Amino acid sequence: xxxxxAKFDTSSLLLALSRYTSAVSDMEKTILLPSLLRDVPSDDVxxxxxxxxxxxxxxxxxxxxxxxxxVESSPVPLDDHNINTALNKTLEPLLxxxxxxxxxxxxxxxxxxxSDLTKKTQSLTKKYKDIIGVAN
Amino acid sequence: xxxxxAKFDTSSLLLALSRYTSAVSDMEKTILLPSLLRDVPSDDVxxxxxxxxxxxxxxxxxxxxxxxxxVESSPVPLDDHNINTALNKTLEPLLxxxxxxxxxxxxxxxxxxxSDLTKKTQSLTKKYKDIIGVAN
Numbered sequence: 001x002x003x004x005x006a007k008f009d010t011s012s013l014l015l016a017l018s019r020y021t022s023a024v025s026d027m028e029k030t031i032l033l034p035s036l037l038r039d040v041p042s043d044d045v046x047x048x049x050x051x052x053x054x055x056x057x058x059x060x061x062x063x064x065x066x067x068x069x070x071v072e073s074s075p076v077p078l079d080d081h082n083i084n085t086a087l088n089k090t091l092e093p094l095l096x097x098x099x100x101x102x103x104x105x106x107x108x109x110x111x112x113x114x115s116d117l118t119k120k121t122q123s124l125t126k127k128y129k130d131i132i133g134v135a136n
Numbered sequence: 137x138x139x140x141x142a143k144f145d146t147s148s149l150l151l152a153l154s155r156y157t158s159a160v161s162d163m164e165k166t167i168l169l170p171s172l173l174r175d176v177p178s179d180d181v182x183x184x185x186x187x188x189x190x191x192x193x194x195x196x197x198x199x200x201x202x203x204x205x206x207v208e209s210s211p212v213p214l215d216d217h218n219i220n221t222a223l224n225k226t227l228e229p230l231l232x233x234x235x236x237x238x239x240x241x242x243x244x245x246x247x248x249x250x251s252d253l254t255k256k257t258q259s260l261t262k263k264y265k266d267i268i269g270v271a272n
Contacts, residue, residue, distance in 0.1 A: 063236050067239055070240075099252050099253055100202075100203060102245070102249045103203055103246070103253065105245070106242045106245035107206070107246060109238070109242035109245070110242035110243060110246055113235050113238045114239075116235050117239065
């Protein structure tokens, strides 16, 4: 079996994952005092409406780091409790779907969400610089 | 930026992708006369019902190879026409979902579909051996 590294270094999905972990790494290097992000409201609609709880920038910071850890090294949890009820209902019709369609659906979905999370990480890093008064 | 290879070689998703491409490679080495698979019906329900067209084992063989090519080197198509209408409707409620939930949803989904496709590839290789009368 050829090592995974040799086979996937040109994959766009892998590049999207790599770009994300680099953005989180930059965020960690920049944000030396994460506690300054506490109680600072997020501009993102989904931070308030989708989660139905208030998530401050500190919460976003922790979430972005946790996802990076999952991307880099965690096993994929097949009984993931992070899937909410609405998505569980969404999953039901997918179970009978042609695996080719399902493959493209999840590949595209994962690529897209990694791009969004990369932008969000860069935006959070910029907001921290604004808070401490460092020019971007 | 650290090379992607160094960061993701322990990722379970990457291992699932690697296992799949290895299974397709074995299939290609074994199936020297793919035309023998023509008009041989597939046992998989989704090959007939989900796609609403008859897909013989030769069709499955081509599909499994095409997915391997996408996994290994193709860019992720963001305007993918392989997403059917039912899945487009499924996508709509996902757009407002917390990206953390969406990330876990697609990570789990891609991991799961790669595992299914790996089993399917191994099963197709075994069926070819049955057809040509080689013991498994």
